[in-house]
Amino acid sequence: MSALMAAAPGAPVVELDLAELRDDPYPAYAELRRTAPLAWVPSVGRHLLTRYEDIVHAEKLPEVFSSREEGSLLLRTVGPNLLREDDPEHRRLRAAAEPPTRPRQVRDLWAGTFERTAHELLDRIAGRGEGDLIGDFAEPLAAANLAVVLGLRNASADDISDWSRAMMAANGNYADDPDIWLRAEQATRAIEDAVAEMAEAARREPDGSVISSMVHAADPVELTEIQNNIKVIIGGGVNEPRDVFGVGAQALLQRPDVLDRVVADPGLWKRVFEETARWISPIGMYPRQLTQDYEIAGVALPAGSRVALVIASGNRDESVFERADEFDIDRPHQPHLAFGGGPHFCMGAWVARHEVSALAWPLVFSRLKGLRLVEGADDRMEGWVFRGLTSLNVTWQV
Amino acid sequence: MPIVIFELPDGTQRKVIASSGTVLMQAAVSNGVDGIVAECGGNASCATCHVYVDQRHVELVGPPNDVEDEMLDFTAAERRPTSRLSCQIQVSDALDGLVVHIPEEQV
Numbered sequence: 174m175s176a177l178m179a180a181a182p183g184a185p186v187v188e189l190d191l192a193e194l195r196d197d198p199y200p201a202y203a204e205l206r207r208t209a210p211l212a213w214v215p216s217v218g219r220h221l222l223t224r225y226e227d228i229v230h231a232e233k234l235p236e237v238f239s240s241r242e243e244g245s246l247l248l249r250t251v252g253p254n255l256l257r258e259d260d261p262e263h264r265r266l267r268a269a270a271e272p273p274t275r276p277r278q279v280r281d282l283w284a285g286t287f288e289r290t291a292h293e294l295l296d297r298i299a300g301r302g303e304g305d306l307i308g309d310f311a312e313p314l315a316a317a318n319l320a321v322v323l324g325l326r327n328a329s330a331d332d333i334s335d336w337s338r339a340m341m342a343a344n345g346n347y348a349d350d351p352d353i354w355l356r357a358e359q360a361t362r363a364i365e366d367a368v369a370e371m372a373e374a375a376r377r378e379p380d381g382s383v384i385s386s387m388v389h390a391a392d393p394v395e396l397t398e399i400q401n402n403i404k405v406i407i408g409g410g411v412n413e414p415r416d417v418f419g420v421g422a423q424a425l426l427q428r429p430d431v432l433d434r435v436v437a438d439p440g441l442w443k444r445v446f447e448e449t450a451r452w453i454s455p456i457g458m459y460p461r462q463l464t465q466d467y468e469i470a471g472v473a474l475p476a477g478s479r480v481a482l483v484i485a486s487g488n489r490d491e492s493v494f495e496r497a498d499e500f501d502i503d504r505p506h507q508p509h510l511a512f513g514g515g516p517h518f519c520m521g522a523w524v525a526r527h528e529v530s531a532l533a534w535p536l537v538f539s540r541l542k543g544l545r546l547v548e549g550a551d552d553r554m555e556g557w558v559f560r561g562l563t564s565l566n567v568t569w570q571v
Numbered sequence: 572m573p574i575v576i577f578e579l580p581d582g583t584q585r586k587v588i589a590s591s592g593t594v595l596m597q598a599a600v601s602n603g604v605d606g607i608v609a610e611c612g613g614n615a616s617c618a619t620c621h622v623y624v625d626q627r628h629v630e631l632v633g634p635p636n637d638v639e640d641e642m643l644d645f646t647a648a649e650r651r652p653t654s655r656l657s658c659q660i661q662v663s664d665a666l667d668g669l670v671v672h673i674p675e676e677q678v
Contacts, residue, residue, distance in 0.1 A: 231598070233612065264614075277641040447678065506647070508608045508619065508678045514626070518611035523645070 174241040176462055177477040184220055184472045187212040198457065198557035199498065202486035211470035211480075218472070219460060219481040225490035225510065228471045228482045231461065232514035235259060238461035238480065240517060245460065249344040250357050252397070260516055267520065269390035270402055271303060273322055273383050276523040282381050283322055287528055288462030288536075290317045297542050302571040303547070305564045311418040311533065318528055319410045323403055324382025328367050333407055336360040339537040340408040345558065361404055368400045406521075413455040414525045416561025418533050420554070421449035422501045423565055425538075426546045431502060436538055444502040446530035451509035452500045457485035457557050459513065484510040485560065497533065541569035573667035577604045577622075589662040595671070596658035606629040609657035610615030613658040615639050618620045619677040620657040621646040625670035629653055632660060632669070 180186050187209055189201055205212055213220050222228055231238045241261050244334040255266040272278060291314055298304045315367055316333035320326070325333070343357030368384060375385035383406070387399045392551070425432040425445065435441040463478045487510045489497040494507060512519035519525075538544060546552075550566035578600055589598035599607035599620070608619035615638050624632045632655065636641060639659045643650050649678045657671065 235612075267614075275616075275638075275641060276645045506676055506678050508610060512610065512617075514610050515612035518613060518614065518616050520616075522617070 175477055176479055177475065178218060178244075178479070180215075181220065181472060181474045181478050184211060184213045184474070185209040187214055187221075189214050189216055193218050195555055196483075196558040197554070198485065198560075199489060202483060202489060205483075206486060206490060211472045211474075211484045217481060219479040220472075221458070221481050221483050221486075221492075222472065223471060223483045223486035225487040225493045228466050228484060228487040228510060229514060231469065231480070231482055232510075234467075235515050235517075237464055237467050238482075239464045239505070240461065242460045242462045242479065246344050246346060247405070247408075250340050251361060251408065252401040254401045254405040254468055256405055256517065263516060264396065265392050266398065266402055267516070269387045269392065270383050270406075271396045271520055272386050273381055274520050274522075274524050276527075278381065279523050279527045283318070283524070284527060284532070286321050287314075287318050287532055290314060290321075291536050295536065299540065300571060303566070303568045305487065305566050306422060306537065307415065307419050307562055307565050310537065311415040311565075314528070314533060315411045315414040315418075318414075319407065322383060322524060323406060324371050324380055324384035325403075326365055327370055331343070331416070332363070332367075334411060336364055336404075337407050337409075337411040339414070344408065361378075364407060368403050369396060372396060372399055386429065409456070410521055412559055412561060413519075413521065414529050414533075414558070416453075416455040417449050417525065418529050419562040419565045420453045421445050421529070422534065422537065423546065423562060424449060424452070425534075426544065426567070428500070430539070435502075439535055441502060442530040442534055443526070445534065446526060447509060448500060448502045448504065450490045450511035451494070453554065453560055454485040454488050454509075454511040455512075455559060455561055456511070457560050458483040459517075482513075484513065485557070541567075543568075543570040545569070572674045573662060573664050573669070575662070575666060575669045575671070577607070578670060578672045579606060580673060584670075585645075589666070591663050593662050594658050594673045595622070595660040595662055595666075595669075598662065599657060600639075604673070606677060607657060608677040609658060611658075615642055615656055615659055618646045618656065621648060621674055621677060622655055622657045622660075622671040623651055623674065624655055625672065626653065626665075628669050628671075631665065635659065646674070647676040647678055 210224040231546045255263050294310050298309050313330045317330040320328050320333050323435040337361035342353045346353045371384050375388045379385045385395045458481045461480045465476045491497050547566040553563045572588050575589045585604050587602040589599050596609050610619045611617035639656045643654050
């Protein structure tokens with residue numbers, strides 16, 4: 174079924190300015206939930222689905238809401254990969270790649286290295302008394318940890334960050350800028366070389382990493398499949414833990430009473446993590462394409478319709494979360510949508526939970542005494558497909 | 572078709588008809604049983620379809636598989652010897668009358 178690049182008959186059409194969405198998408202989402210919970214948005218080229226219940230409904234029907242979206246820029250950037258596949262093909266790749274990201278492996282295999290890296294990064298800045306917790310800490314930590322879990326011992330944290338940025342730019346290259354394509358091609362070629370080298374090493378000596386797990390999968394995986402899937406994990410795997418870290422750290426620094434409670438009761442870091450991911454979801458939406466005619470949110474969509482599941486909006490749905498726009502770690506436990514749902518449930522969820530809530534936040538707030546936000550710093554929240562802080566400037570006592 | 576009973580934390584019971592050949596989580600989700608979240612849709616990746624199998628039926632249902640056993644260490648509510656992930660319990664006619672208890676928290 175080929176993709177329909179226009180509004181479904183009967184679907185409301187809502188014009189949204191992408192620059193405004195990047196700045197702050199939440200007012201527009203609130204209006205959509207109220208007045209047009211499924212709306213064709215021409216600037217996005219998809220129908221946005223914005224209410225919690227509808228998104229959960231769609232996630233539970235992957236045979237209707239297919240991940241195989243045609244014309245996706247992600248496919249052009251990295252080639253066929255598990256994010257844009259449905260079961261059983263998706264399942265084969267996921268089963269091969271997933272074991273190193275499961276919680277016991279995270280604890281037993283990766284936690285020690287994560288902790289050493291976090292200490293090293295803090296050692297470099299601790300004596301300065303000031304820094305940017307995104308650029309100096311969260312980004313290099315996320316990148317280095319990703320390299321470890323993937324099994325890319327031949328890549329530095331800077332390599333991973335650069336590759337990730339180049340591919341992310343290409344995934345959003347709707348303007349077709351040739352320089353952006355070129356940089357992404359250079360990045361993907363470098364990743365292919367790095368993966369080929371480490372796959373060969375893992376074939377001789379398994380190391381528990383994602384590459385190793387895919388090389389030794391019971392249901393065989395080709396080298397090109399390993400390469401493409403590592404690309405997609407690098408593309409998306411740096412910004413999410415980095416952004417949850419930054420947004421949550423800023424939220425606590427703005428709420429000293431909450432911070433005091435969490436520091437006194439470290440069991441609360443988990444709540445901070447889940448609430449941060451709900452409040453400002455690092456991934457705001459992802460695309461689906463209908464395999465058949467299907468009615469949702471009162472609109473009869475024909476097969477081929479393109480739909481974006483706007484999980485950032487579902488996570489602010491007032492019918493599910495009271496005072497949804499507020500950051501509140503004491504709100505009643507209610508599942509949020511930040512990790513997605515169904516077969517594509519975030520593979521990095523357990524890695525991110527550990528790296529951010531069990532390691533990065535507790536370590537930063539215990540090692541950097543008297544941590545404060547720099548007043549007047551231009552730390553901007555940005556993005557709607559992906560959202561997070563561009564920087565987080567802080568000072569501490571030396 | 573076996574009938575299974577989900578007992579909620581407040582003691583109320585939901586009797587639902589499960590289909591042999593599916594998994595227990597599916598019976599809960601299809602019938603809107605509160606407290607079975609099942610974020611990952613049945614792939615033992617999320618630990619949000621946790622149940623306590625009633626003592627009387629523990630042997631009948633059997634122990635968790637390896638992948639499930641790991642995930643059970645990371646459930647929101649405490650793990651008990653009777654803990655299972657309902658997405659990993661295959662429904663069969665032998666489970667007719669099964670009682671499982673839903674924990675206070677899944678997330």
